[in-house]
Amino acid sequence: MTDTLMAARLLAAAPARLGGIWLRGAGPEREAALALLMAAFEGRAVRRVPVHIDEERLCGGLDVAASLAAGHRIEQTGLLQEAAGGLLVVPMAERMSALVAGRIAQAMDAGAGFALALIDDGGEDEGAPVSLTERVAFWCEGVGALVSANAPLAPFPSVPSPSTPPVGVAQDKLQPLAEVEGPSPTSANTSVDMLGTNEGGDFAPSLASLSLALGVDSARALLFAQTATRLHAEWHARDPGEEDLAFAARTILGPRATRIPQQADDQPAPPPEPENEPPPGDAESEQDHHDPDALDDLVLAAALASIPKDVLARIGEGRGARRASGAGGAGRKRASQLRGRPLGARPGLPRGGARLALIDTLRAAVPWQEIRRQQEAQDAPKRLRIRKGDLRIRRFEERAEALTIFAVDASGSSALARLAEAKGAVELMLAQSYVKRAQVALIAFRGTAAELLLPPTRSLTRAKKVLGELPGGGGTPLALGLAAASELAETQAARGRTPFVALLTDGKGNIDKHGQPGRAQAGEDALAAARRFAASGTQGVVIDISARPQPEAAAIAAAMRARYLALPRADARGVEQAVSALQFGKAS
Amino acid sequence: MAFPFSAIVGQDEMKRALLISAVDPRIGGVMVFGDRGTGKSTAARALSALLPPMLAIAGCRYNCAPEEADRCPDQCGSRKTAKVPVPFVDLPLGATEDRVLGALDLERALGRGEKAFEPGLLARAHRGYLYIDEINLLEDHLVDLLLDVAASGENLVEREGLSVRHPARFVLIGSGNPEEGELRPQLLDRFGLSVEVKTPQDIEQRIEIMRRCDAQERDAAAFAADWADADAKIVKRIARGKKALPTVGMPDSTLQDAASLCIAVGADGLRGELTLMRAARAYAALEGAKSAERKHLRAIAPMALRHRLRRDVLDETGSTARIDRALTELFG
Structure with missing residues (x-):
């Protein structure tokens, strides 16, 4: 059985304690997991939440139309109340607004007791709201093909456990673990055994050190992992061991990793200290007492294998997990029925x-x-x-939020000092951004690629983190930089923001749009990209940062139909003032 | 069932700030910065559950205390009092102004042609806690409004032909992650205290977190009973602190320390000094001291000033480090 299916199964057994599952990417595995969930939750409430649900339907409240017709107060129940104890399915979770997500998160915190299935078709840039992904235990990829045809899709209760102890142990003791009537009595029974014999704490040190090593800060994830480890062991009717830990590591801790443990081949990341070992008084815990280092190695390997590739790449670049972003999602924008x-x-x-x-x-x-x-x-x-x-x-009427996109030439021909000034200008603009209701984004182009280093944000803290490691040097792929800037400007305009592009360059492109060197081709490509930029109608400015202004940058500006400014000796403050004057001077 | 306050692992600064605000709610709200899953809302909830039930007019929609019943807009008919739990209101992210302030009762206005006021969340939070998760994502005008009410202790509604005034004194607890958008400095300044929380980066504590949550999940009642003694001690400390607060002395030397500290770190405005003074006094009361001394001031200085420093964007040093540096320079 694949991890995703196993996760779905455990979730059905303890919906409130595991919160839910985040299924990323479409594929047969996702369908199978959903089918399994649906079957497991049969008899309990299953509700789907359309992304653009309104607040009344979600949380309940006065039904205005019906109340007026009837002449007295008519309440409608909200979806969140209806789903209590059941399953809440959110299709297209990546499009969900922060408002709806906030309501659901609040209901979960208040103990609504439903399991959340987030179905996420978003790519790398988009994702389900962080406030919800934080509150679901399992982060699973749904793209995997169903390899094992013999994995039965039957719901949790009907699948017999390997060993089936007799039913009828003290029911009241089951409550905290079994939670709902749903899970099979078999699994509940094993849990009773465990409750009696095993303090359940002996795998805690492994999880604690693993989460530390992976940089998983949230205590919620830690607790989810603990619960999942135990439930996984129960499912297999055994005491929690390394396979159960590895499962939790793969589905819960690994995908949340923000760093790769610094470890040599045989040196596990922060090994638990001797005194962290469980109290040795327990007879049962002796028998599955592993060498902690070996155990952690295995679990760590499982976690590492489960870190999504894009996250891995970002960690490698020192940029943390993708979900650390959060800002700039589709949901931040609010309907203007409220303000303005x-x-x-x-x-x-x-x-x-x-x-x-x-x-x-x-x-x-x-x-x-x-x-x-x-x-x-x-x-x-x-x-x-x-x-x-x-x-x-x-x-x-609400004024559209402004967005300043800095496209910075980080190539060797633009001295590194220039880069520092661009960074300073970004930070200065961000310091002002709250007052001006503006966001700032930064694209750097160097070598053979343009990269969105700072997605649109208002957070200075985040910008500082990213800009601290902005590298410089290499060729000048001006065409690629321009294309990236126009693309970002267009997608942001579609989200209701008003973009403004500040291109900081000397205008001397030497890498063409395919990443190949060659000054002539590069120049042509850059001009073509500039003309495409002009066609999009985005406002912009070209700031010539070379020590001795050259005609190339002016030509690019003309093709972009943007202003041209030569600021040979500008410092961060000068750049910031020039951009602000052009962008906001016009707007107001 | 709320997690027992005393069972929360680590997070000493946050717990201290919450206790200080419980002793002297006039200090203003507490802003908690930190990632998700660091126990912010758990701590706030735990504190409100911990506090002993308060006396209020029975059935009053505004949680009126018996002595302020004559100011109640409902003209509380009966003087019957009842013990009600200290309210804890969790403000949802998408809350509208109507829900927060209170608004015209649509049902009665349309159905019976009566002009009546339907109290909002502010009335419900009166004498308790108003918790706002991700306050940095809340509409600016709502945050303005909340801080205004929190500072004046009174909610004044002048809209839709209504003119209602009701007491709304609560401790505002905001939380947020600065990486997801920052709060305006003007707003930050109006929070009394601010703390930064992080998940403990230490295996021992992490294991303890898991153990305690596990114990609570297995048997919440037994877990609560285990911690009842420790919780009761905290309740006693708060009660003693509240009682002692008016008598705690504030020597000139402490005032001088507060002023020189504010000058040294370059805190804007006078709120810094005032909060330093109040928080030091409340902390001294909490500790059972007769007067607020330098050590009390030191203990609360970071949380009282951290969010008030003028930020130089090109300076990398964090606020906490700057305050620590100033403390060491001034007081050794």
Whole structure:
């Protein structure tokens, strides 16, 4: 049975304690895991959450339309209450707004007791909201093919355990572990055995050192791993051993890794100190007492094998896990029914965050009062007669958030000092970004590639981390840098932001769009990329950072239809002021 | 069932800040910076569960204390009191202004033509805790509004033809991860204390976390009973501290220390000094001291000043390090 299926199975046994499962990527394995979950949760509530669900449906509340029709208060139950004790499936989790995610996270914290299945089709740049992925135990890839055809898809209860002890041990003792009626009595029984004999703490040191070595900071992950280890052992009707630890390492700790343990071949990462060993009083714990180093080695290897490749690559570059980002997701943008400059009211129902414009509603209802009163019976109560059609909601106009994209030439021809100034300018802009409601992104191009080093963010802390290790040197792939900047500008514009590109270069490209050296071809490609940039209509500025300004950069600026600034001796503050003046001077 | 406060492993600074705010809620809220899964909300919840039930007018929608019942907008008819648990309100990320402040009761307005006020989350949090996870992702205007109410202790609603004023005194606890967007400095400044939490980077403590959570999951009641004594001690400490607070002395030397510290680290405005003074006093009361001394000031200086330093973006040194440096230079 694959890990993903095993994870789904354990989740069905202890939904509230494991939180849920995050399934990334489409594939037969994901389908199988979902089918398994559906079958396991049969008889319990299973709900799907569409990404754009409104708050009333999610959390319950007053049903305005029905209340008006009935003339008294009608409540609707929210999806979150309905799903209690069951399964909540979130398709397209990568598109979920922070608002909806926050509500679900809050319900989970309050002990709603449902399992969450996050189905994530997002690629490397997008992902399910961090607030939810943090709260689900298993992070699984769903792309894997189903290798073993003999893995039965039957739900947890119907699959017999290897050894089936008789049923009927003290039920009350089962409660904390078994939690719901769902899991098989067989597995619950083994858990009782364990409760009695084994303090369950002997694998804790392994998990603790492993999570430290992998840089998994969250205590939640640690606790999930502990629970999963024990449940996995129960499933196999044995005491927790290295295979169970390895399972938790593969599905829970490994995917969350933010660093690769510094270890030689035979030197396990921070080995547990002798005093961390479990108290040796227990007779049972003696028999599966492994050499801690050997055990950790094996588990560590399992965890390392499970670190997703892209995360591995980023860790290698000292950039931490992909999910450390969080900012810049699709959800950050909010509907403008809540803030901004007021526009007029318009007909609509006050739900999904829209607020009732009371005066306008009354104004709409007043002319009809006489007629409506006549339509009703004589003894109808004296009250204002308001129909659904009278309701007006408020609208606000929100200014789109600005985004400054720095595209920085980090090649050898632009001296390293220039790079430092660009970094300083980014940091200075970020310090101002909160006031200006602006975000900043940074693309660096050097060698044979352009790279988005800092995705759009308002966080100075994060920027400092990334910029600290910005490398320099190599050729100048100007065309690639420009293309990356326009691409980012366009995707961000589609998300409702107003991008502004500041290109810091000397204009002397020598790497063409395919990453091949050659000054002539590179120059042509750069101009072509600049013209494409112009076609997108994005605003921008080219800042010539060479000591002696050359015509090349001006030509690029002309092709981009962007302003051209020669700042041969500009420091960080100068660059920042120039960009701010051009970007915000125009806007206001 | 809440996790017992005393069973929380490590996180001493956060626990201290929460206790200080329990002794003297006027200090202002506590801002907790840190990653997910570091026990921020667990600690806040645990503290509110720990506090003994408070006396309130029975059935009052505003949690009015008996002595302030005449200010209640509902005109509390009965004077019957009841013991209610200290409220802990978890503000959802997507909360609207209506939900927070309170709004016109739509049902009564539309159904019966009555103008009535439906209290919001601020009324529910009165005399308790308002916890906001990921406060840095909350709408700016909402944060403004919350801090305003938290500072004035009163919620004044003037909207939709309503004019309602009700007491809303609560301890605001915000949490957030600065890597996901920062808070405006003006807002940060209005939090009384701020702490940084990290998961313990030490195997011993991590194992202890697992052991305790495991024990709680197996038998919450027994676990709570195990820690009841330690919790009771904390309750006693808070009660003693609250009682002693008005009598704790504030010698001139401590005031001088506070002022020179603020000058040394370059804290903007006067809130730094005032918070230093109040927090030192509350901490001294908590410790059972007769007056607030330099050692109390030292203990609370990082949490009172950390978020008030003017940030030089081109300076890499963290705020905590700067305060520590100043403390060593000034007081040895």
